[in-house]
Amino acid sequence: MPATKKPAAKKAAPKKVEPRIEKPVEKPVEKPVEHPKTVVEELRSDDLVTFVIPADPGAEHQIWERSINGHILRLRRGVEMSLPRYLVDFIRSRIKIQVTSDEAMARYTTGKGVKLNF
Numbered sequence: 274m275p276a277t278k279k280p281a282a283k284k285a286a287p288k289k290v291e292p293r294i295e296k297p298v299e300k301p302v303e304k305p306v307e308h309p310k311t312v313v314e315e316l317r318s319d320d321l322v323t324f325v326i327p328a329d330p331g332a333e334h335q336i337w338e339r340s341i342n343g344h345i346l347r348l349r350r351g352v353e354m355s356l357p358r359y360l361v362d363f364i365r366s367r368i369k370i371q372v373t374s375d376e377a378m379a380r381y382t383t384g385k386g387v388k389l390n391f
Contacts, residue, residue, distance in 0.1 A: 321355040326364060339367065 326337045328351035335350040341363070348354065348364075356364075 320358045322358050322361045323353060324356050324361045324364070325353050326350045327368070337364070 326348055328335055332350070337348045337350055339346050348356075
């Protein structure tokens with residue numbers, strides 16, 4: 274039998290490649306960073322209360338000093354000042370703790386003290 278030739282396969286026409294146009298990638302717009310208020314700005318807030326830290330007769334210096342979130346706060350005792358309400362509440366709670374602990378320790382530190390039985 275004679276060998277039959279297979280008809281040659283038709284070559285597909287090359288696909289037309291259209292130029293690829295890339296759209297620029299839109300980066301999200303960064304919002305400006307909101308910095309926390311400085312201590313001075315916070316102390317100038319709208320909710321101010323007039324307050325006097327009671328004088329401490331036994332203290333050498335009439336200064337109330339505490340550190341709040343890493344910021345040292347020094348306020349004069351016996352002087353009327355305007356402070357934010359949250360700070361006044363904080364000061365009142367600290368003074369209450371101090372007075373309560375002083376009263377609790379008074380019986381151990383005055384006079385002859387108290388005999389402890391172990």
